[in-house]
Amino acid sequence: MAEEPMSPAPLPEGTARDTTGSRGSRLLGVLTLVGLVVLGVLAFVLTDPDVRIHPSTGAEFGQFDAVRMLYVHVPLAVMTYLAYGLCAVASLGVLIRRTPWWDVMAHAAAEVGTVFCGLVLVTGSIWGRPVWNTWWEWGDVRLMTTLVLFLMFAGYLALRRTTGDPRTVSRRAAVVALVAVLDLPLVNRSVEWWENRTLHQQSTLGDLKIEDLTLFTLMLGFLVLGMAMAWLLLHRFRVGWLEQAALDHSVAAAIAERRGETPDNELRRAVGDPSPGDPS
Amino acid sequence: MNTLRTVLRDARLVAARDLRIEARSRVVIDQILPFAVLVLVLFGFALDADHRTLRTFAPGLFWVTVLLSALLAIQRSASLDSADGTGTALRMSGLSPVARYLGRAAAVLVQLLVLEVVLVGGLVVLYGVSVEEWFLLVVAGVVAGVAVAAAGTLYGALASGLGARQTLLPILVLPVLAPVLIGATRAFDDALGVAAVDGWAWTGLLAVAALVLTVVGASVHGVLVED
Amino acid sequence: MTHVGYLIAGWGITLGTLAIYALRLVRRGRDLSAQVPDAHRRWLEDQGSDDA
Numbered sequence: 001m002a003e004e005p006m007s008p009a010p011l012p013e014g015t016a017r018d019t020t021g022s023r024g025s026r027l028l029g030v031l032t033l034v035g036l037v038v039l040g041v042l043a044f045v046l047t048d049p050d051v052r053i054h055p056s057t058g059a060e061f062g063q064f065d066a067v068r069m070l071y072v073h074v075p076l077a078v079m080t081y082l083a084y085g086l087c088a089v090a091s092l093g094v095l096i097r098r099t100p101w102w103d104v105m106a107h108a109a110a111e112v113g114t115v116f117c118g119l120v121l122v123t124g125s126i127w128g129r130p131v132w133n134t135w136w137e138w139g140d141v142r143l144m145t146t147l148v149l150f151l152m153f154a155g156y157l158a159l160r161r162t163t164g165d166p167r168t169v170s171r172r173a174a175v176v177a178l179v180a181v182l183d184l185p186l187v188n189r190s191v192e193w194w195e196n197r198t199l200h201q202q203s204t205l206g207d208l209k210i211e212d213l214t215l216f217t218l219m220l221g222f223l224v225l226g227m228a229m230a231w232l233l234l235h236r237f238r239v240g241w242l243e244q245a246a247l248d249h250s251v252a253a254a255i256a257e258r259r260g261e262t263p264d265n266e267l268r269r270a271v272g273d274p275s276p277g278d279p280s
Numbered sequence: 281m282n283t284l285r286t287v288l289r290d291a292r293l294v295a296a297r298d299l300r301i302e303a304r305s306r307v308v309i310d311q312i313l314p315f316a317v318l319v320l321v322l323f324g325f326a327l328d329a330d331h332r333t334l335r336t337f338a339p340g341l342f343w344v345t346v347l348l349s350a351l352l353a354i355q356r357s358a359s360l361d362s363a364d365g366t367g368t369a370l371r372m373s374g375l376s377p378v379a380r381y382l383g384r385a386a387a388v389l390v391q392l393l394v395l396e397v398v399l400v401g402g403l404v405v406l407y408g409v410s411v412e413e414w415f416l417l418v419v420a421g422v423v424a425g426v427a428v429a430a431a432g433t434l435y436g437a438l439a440s441g442l443g444a445r446q447t448l449l450p451i452l453v454l455p456v457l458a459p460v461l462i463g464a465t466r467a468f469d470d471a472l473g474v475a476a477v478d479g480w481a482w483t484g485l486l487a488v489a490a491l492v493l494t495v496v497g498a499s500v501h502g503v504l505v506e507d
Numbered sequence: 508m509t510h511v512g513y514l515i516a517g518w519g520i521t522l523g524t525l526a527i528y529a530l531r532l533v534r535r536g537r538d539l540s541a542q543v544p545d546a547h548r549r550w551l552e553d554q555g556s557d558d559a
Contacts, residue, residue, distance in 0.1 A: 020536030064509040069517045126517040130510045151455035164442040172438050183456045190459035235532040242539035
């Protein structure tokens with residue numbers, strides 16, 4: 001949608017006044033839902049389970065139908081990293097540029113990312129139960145790293161919710177996000193070394209024959225969950241933006257009340273915008 | 281070079297001040313140390329232990345105890361500034377944020393090292409542990425201590441001045457210290473002869489962690505205290 | 508199909524969580540939109556928020 005001019009203008013076509021939706025986001029939403037249906041069909045009907053024949057015993061082994069979980073689990077993981085990566089970039093923006101846009105984006109990305117990260121852990125665990133015969137595998141590098149990542153950003157979100165000067169909180173949260181991302185390689189390496197000293201024999205993603213329809217379904221999963229994440233991010237960003245606006249509005253209203261003005265003039269004065277009827 | 285010397289000198293000033301406060305108030309000695317020993321004892325009760333079990337788990341229990349006690353020490357250290365305007369005084373004093381960070385972290389490190397020494401004693405007495413490689417133990421203990429002090433000082437400053445500091449600090453700092461916990465425990469596994477691992481390799485990892493955390497902490501401290 | 512329970516749980520939790528989160532976002536968006544008069548909203552939105 002085109003950028004709007006600075007002065008309050010009539011809302012563009014398709015923007016609802018009462019919601020964070022817009023024509024674009026509705027289209028995205030519909031596409032996502034359609035995509036989810038297609039993904040479901042592919043994942044459950046058109047693709048085959050992972051069945052392999054043991055070379056010597058001739059017995060069947062493999063993940064069987066549990067492999068269908070991976071069509072959500074892996075895309076969820078990729079989206080988590082994208083979201084957290086976005087949060088890290090936005091956090092840099094908060095520290096360097098200091099505009100509210102970066103701040104709202106960082107918070108939105110962190111929240112959406114954490115939802116996805118939690119789902120990665122849950123789907124991973126549910127996948128692991130039939131395949132590894134355990135709900136939780138301390139020896140899996142990816143699982144451990146994702147867990148620590150989740151905890152770090154849970155801390156970020158907790159920090160965001162504390163009361164305190166919003167500018168301070170936003171700066172500190174940015175630091176938390178950046179340190180978390182910087183710490184991640186250390187976490188990964190330490191868990192990797194730790195895991196490798198055990199004699200665990202696990203079926204990993206690498207063993208899977210990923211080709212043709214399986215590959216296509218996986219790619220579709222990336223696309224669909226990517227759209228879902230974009231939709232959620234968009235709305236979460238707008239919600240965050242509105243929260244900021246509501247706060248500013250209520251502060252302006254309180255000040256204006258004391259001065260006997262209307263809140264709009266107050267805000268305009270604060271920003272230095274000339275307005276009709278206002279001499280300054 | 282002149283700036284480096286100034287920074288180090290200022291850091292020493294800050295560290296000396298923090299340690300002098302500790303010497304006078306004795307919070308670490310009177311409260312945190314006993315807490316640490318208490319945790320070791322609690323583990324003993326909880327694990328219904330024979331010496332063999334305790335010896336096997338000693339490194340892990342040791343480092344969990346250190347981390348929990350470190351939380352208290354960090355809270356304490358961060359609170360030193362918020363009493364009666366000393367924080368503002370420090371900010372106006374012209375000491376660079378890097379010097380303040382390094383000094384504070386150094387003071388926390390000293391306290392942690394004292395803690396570790398006492399706890400090793402606790403391991404030997406209460407858990408029947410015997411130290412096979414003293415040198416590895418000391419080096420790993422110091423390096424891990426640096427990492428914990430560095431991260432702790434960073435997050436202690438980060439969480440200060442907000443309503444929920446007490447409960448916020450643990451969830452912020454502990455996940456970041458996960459690699460330190462893993463690495464230090466493995467290093468101690470080797471030093472205490474509990475498991476056949478390469479303690480020195482793990483100590484190398486700890487050193488990287490300590491370096492990264494210190495550099496990040498020093499760089500970022502200015503941003504955190506500038507309000 | 509084998510492991511049906513797990514599949515239903517996994518996919519169900521995923522889709523359910525995302526749906527609930529989405530609905531909560533939309534609802535919060537509505538509530539906030541009601542609180543913020545349009546003038547403010549438009550002005551601030553001009554600062555570069557993205558319409559997909």
